[in-house]
Amino acid sequence: MGSRCSAAPIPNRRKPRLDNAAEVKRLLRQQAAVASFGSFALRQTDLQKVLTEAARVCAEGLSVKFCKVCQYRPDTEDLLIVAGCGWKTGVVGHVVSRADISSPQGRAFVTGEPSICNDLRGDRQFKLPSFYAEHGIVSTIDVLIKGVLRPFGVLEIDSDQQQTYDQQDVIFLTGFANVLAEAVATADRTAVLRTTIAQMKLLVEDKDRLLEQKKVLAEELQHRVRNNLQLIYGMLTRQLDETSDAGGQRGIKAIARRVSTLAQVYDHLLGAEMTRTTDFGTYVKSLCANLGEIQASPAKVTLTCDSDVVILDLDVVTALGIVVAELVTNSYDHAFPNGAGTIDVSVRRDPDNGAMATMIIKDDGQGFEVKTGSKRHGLGLVRRLAEQVRGTADVASSGGATWTITFPVAEVAA
CATH class of the missing domain: 3.30.565.10 (Histidine kinase-like ATPase, C-terminal domain)
Known part of the structure; x- marks a missing residue:
């Protein structure tokens, strides 16, 4: 049986098994799934839940059993399965593949182009992990999940039945991958802001404790407060340099401005009297x-x-x-x-x-x-x-x- 594996976009064509009405219904269902997932991703702050839900909805949208999200790990130059749908215990969180052309997901990551494999059984170019055979995987599609400094990883659909994927399927998965890319960027910004807030809470706790000992600890308070605020401001400035999207920059600049305002409160307070x-x-x-x-x-x-x-x-x-x-x-x-x-x-x-x-x-x-x-x-x-x-x-x-x-x-x- 012949194979069909390609790293380039395939022609836009209908699947032969669907008539026009069924095709329209399929496309509308997929569009609704992307829109609904986008709303979910914007509301959800837990990135792991976003990735897991993406795998579930993608599998459902393409009527297959399996889907996974692979995250690139630069230290080991591999792709770790961090979320998925349909897999047996021991796959998600454990199985990795090389971030090179020896696997469908590696090829999508390296080339940046969708990797479409309609039938893996006759393909000899890939070195697939054993769980593919254990789950009877025959057909796959992989698309890149982009990132700010480097790609986050790959979104892959897997089927234990031979499929004939078309350009609409690739568009559907790419839409999900783009939403995931923004969710990852938001999670990174949120992590920085949470660290900042945690440091500010510690700072406020220090302030309350030291104000009670104002006469003895005035100099120490002034030193620690200003140093901590400088540290927070420096963190935000570094994050601003690493953030390319305009929305993220506006958010970080706003937080930095508020930290600067808080610093002035302390300067004014310490310059007058400790009350x-x-x-x-x-x-x-x-x-x-x-x-x-x-x-x-x-x-x-x-x-x-x-x-x-x-x-x-x-x-x-x-x-x-x-x-x-x-x-x-x-x-x-x-x-x-x-x-x-x-x-x-x-x-x-x-x-x-x-x-x-x-x-x-x-x-x-x-x-x-x-x-x-x-x-x-x-x-x-x-x-x-x-x-x-x-x-x-x-x-x-x-x-x-x-x-x-x-x-x-x-x-x-x-």
């Missing part, structure tokens, strides 16, 4: 001056800041400081396409109710359309931070953007 409270008015003026220096450019954008004395708990200062940094940076980045304008920041205590204060951040730029539930332009983050300090955040966009954040000024012990 649980600080004057938010003085701090926000210092923060705006720093943001203006960071954004220094030929663009003629003027940033002004004025504030009453407002004594707040350190946690409230931190949250509101991030709000200021987010909105001022957003105005610099998006409000002035012609390169000129003004940004005003003000903090005022309510003259009729001293227990409340209002912060207004406005620009005279091009504004933006506010859509219900939108998370663009910082809407989601700003409102969450306002809720965190038991306040409210409203935005108006007419002749520019104006944010109004109202928050309580609680009596706090120094």
